[in-house]
């Protein structure tokens with residue numbers, strides 16, 4: 001049975017997991033102490049090696065899947081570059097998976113899985129500059145609202161269009177807690193595990209042969225780099 | 239997979255410290271491939287934009303490494319170690335190269351060699367076809383650094399002088415921008431300067447009376463800014479070629495003055511130039527003259543080894559300390575000092 005290794009560094013946390021035949025063999029999650037910068041570069045590969053060890057070595061690894069964002073730019077590139085390095089070194093299949101897909105799956109797993117979870121999962125990440133990265137999914141993992149970047153108000157507007165009960169969770173739900181609550185949204189509690197990416201969710205989604213979302217190792221930014229925005233705006237003025 | 243013995247085969251090197259995505263395969267002093275993918279994307283911004291550079295690196299790094307292996311005709315099985323620039327440089331850009339190199343080395347159980355970018359510029363001189371053996375004096379001048387290095391062995395160098403503010407290439411780019419030229423400014427400034435007189439304007443050759451070997455370019459830059467202000471738009475337009483020639487002469491003059499001073503110790507039988515500014519015609523001519531007068535050898539490496547490249551990182555890695563697997567898994571370019 002081939003093993004799958006999954007990881008993600010699009011949030012402040014470093015998340016790594018391994019799975020063989022649907023059974024988790026390794027799960028790692030580590031976040032920085034409040035105020036510290038994320039330690040993706042020092043943590044990721046050590047945890048990946050432990051994950052590989054847990055399945056019996058690289059020869060057993062059939063697939064490697066990494067989150068491709070959206071998320072913090074520098075962070076998500078650490079995971080993608082790591083996946084690129086692995087793809088260069090081995091014949092193992094290597095693929096990318098949207099981080100918000102994984103976050104949504106994590107919300108459903110944290111909330112008791114099929115049936116018991118919320119009707120709609122709204123994963124939300126901190127996008128800085130007062131904005132969030134968010135999307136919405138039904139319990140089966142189908143996308144109801146595409147990955148977007150916007151204010152808490154924009155998120156609330158998107159959720160109101162969907163109807164049905166929706167749960168907003170993730171680092172963005174913690175960061176914008178008061179704003180989102182004031183907009184009448186249902187949020188996962190601060191200590192709710194639904195706010196964290198599960199490594200096993202990456203492996204689970206990465207294991208589905210027919211996933212549309214599983215694709216190339218290309219980051220999802222959702223925003224142009226600052227200088228590009230500035231240039232465009234300036235050109236618009238001229 | 240057999241564990242290769244370090245130093246017993248070609249090195250795969252990666253360099254992503256600024257805006258060029260580079261990979262190379264080097265065996266001893268012999269370059270088997272040297273792939274440089276320059277990011278033209280920055281031209282329209284008038285300078286290197288770190289986030290734009292990082293985005294391009296992540297798109298290019300896989301194909302660039304594959305091309306380097308293909309062109310070298312070397313299979314990964316034959317690679318003995320993976321070297322990568324670990325600094326100094328743009329941190330987001332460095333992380334792309336370091337993360338790729340670390341994972342590649344790890345998945346192959348290869349030694350990993352974090353390498354200093356500036357040692358790379360110096361080590362470019364060790365590469366074939368005409369390796370230059372120490373001792374020599376090396377002037378590295380580019381958009382990112384200005385350094386006078388005393389090279390006594392292949393194991394490292396002594397910093398004799400460095401810039402106190404802008405890098406020489408940065409000063410050239412900024413001056414070029416003041417004269418309405420695009421980015422990068424070096425070639426355009428040089429072309430414009432050919433039509434003007436270097437004596438038309440009196441831009442002081444900064445630091446030339448300073449007894450040390452450090453550089454400073456901000457005074458020259460400010461002098462150009464004031465002159466442009468005083469001339470007004472029309473005046474600048476009429477005098478552009480003279481301004482370009484005089485400004486370029488002041489920058490080159492300082493580089494040559496410090497080189498000249500460093501050579502007075504009589505310790506250095508040869509001089510080498512590195513960095514993108516080494517492509518500058520007047521600098522090459524002035525340094526050639528200086529070496530001729532003093533009876534010294536001058537080493538001018540080909541342009542693709544002057545500007546940022548990975549072959550020079552491979553060369554420098556051979557005298558750096560390799561980290562054996564798995565000691566480098568937690569290596570973080572942000573946490574480690576550039577030079578040990």
Ligand SMILES: [Zn+2]
Pocket residue numbers: 355359380382513545546
């Ligand atoms: Zn350089």
